[in-house]
Amino acid sequence: VPPGLTPDEIPTARRGASKELAELFDVTMGGAFEAEERAVPGPGGAPDVSLLICRPVAAPAAPLPVIYHVHGGGMILGHNRAGVEAPLDWARELGAVVVSVEYRLAPEHPHPAPVEDVYAGLVWTAGHAEEIGGDPDRIVLAGASAGGGLTAALALLLRDREGPPVIGQLLMYPMLDDRNDTVSSHQMAGVGVWDRTANDTAWTA
Template sequence: MTTDAAPTPVPYDPALEPGLAAFLELVERIPLRADTILANRAHFATIIPPIEAQIGELPLDFEHRRVPGPAGAPEVEVTVIRPRERAEAAAPGVLGIHGGGLVLGTRFFGTPELIELALRYGTVGVAVEYRLAPEHPGPAAVEDCYAALEWFAAHAAELGVDPERIIVSGASAGGGLSAGVSLLARERGGPRLAGQLLNCPMLDDRNETVSSRQYDGIGAWDRNNNDTAWTAVLGERRFGDDVAPAVAPARAAELGGLPPAYLEVGAAEVFRDETVAYASRIWAAGGQAELHVWAGAYHGFSGFSPEAIVSRAANEARDSWLRRTLGVEPAEPAEPAEPAEPSP
């Protein structure tokens, strides 16, 4: 890793600062180090409402299933969320992958997004419970997510889903895993994804960009958190030449032949530069990528500062991509969806 002095950080949008303070108080109350991962995991469990509370009286159904896992690995738990009234036509599908830096969280941290999309567009969502590091180093997490995608695509008819309109979606670690799943699907000739939604994605284990050094000790999911998480995932393999691209997608040598990508990130966060670089490399390979870098925005800003103008713009841009990619229109006029995953 570089030892250069940290460069001056990009200032935050003043309208976002109260939300950032709330993020740090709620999500990052315990500093993340190797010896506090379990304490942080326990804290996360207290801030994620159970699925029953998330759905409440909404006109949705959910069910938990166990599906085949990767070869030689345990089954993968998933939760399916869909409208109670089934449409005659096959619905779009969304494989939702939660955040948490690959070391924290459960699938229910990502289900609010699937609930919102089911209500707004009639989608069928599948939330994945992947194995966490350090107990399960990479590629355990991405292999679990890919196994869930294979099951989702194979059971599309049963679930009332159009297999040509399945996307993978996630924020932070979930964004990185969504990119990794897309790479595995390409390499293995697996399910054909209609798109990949990469929200402030965690893509590069090396943590050496300018933006990663600008937010060292400040902000949401800072450089220290990122180092702690990647070391938990890769151990001694970190920084080596044999890190699997599906685990750290920035390591992929070639980004051609991937599903259309939507990438969004704050200008004032660790993941800014690796997200921009990933989009640029998709374009260089002749692929489709839509990139949004939001001025003065911290990691997870639109979830914790939903009323800010920049957050509304981010939500509207994401919604536009979903509508174009899935070929859907809202069931009725509604406020733009807020992202489900405000933390890594």
């Protein structure tokens, strides 16, 4: 993503090298996982939600903990393979199933579409945990950047709607503050990959 990402550059950014690299990433981690894509019911009246499900090959028969991963990308970029390397590393070490959810992107699908997709994917995951080798009572939410913000919102929805229980959430540099007026937001203006303008573009979308 070039510095100064503006709304008209979103389509170009979506076709960029990061998308190609993510699609080339071996989600089996050299055969350590069995991976499959599943289309599961989305929110009412909305399209199905795509889940990337990765199960450890050498795991014991007992139900495994589940890491429910929400990808980053400023709400405007990404898919369920983006950023999944870290959860897969944790899962390989700890013996866990990874479920990475794909959600509709803004600005074509503004709030609440992304978080409703993420919620629908979690409801399916909890309801079918045993089918995918997971334990419905040991689900952890994880997300970075936009995924971190959606993960936090998902936890609140689960509380408010009395949805499936989760045992924790891991928010990595989460997208939580739409004001874009912190000291660091000014320091990052025009610098690096995700700067003040990109942040404004994402929140506005």
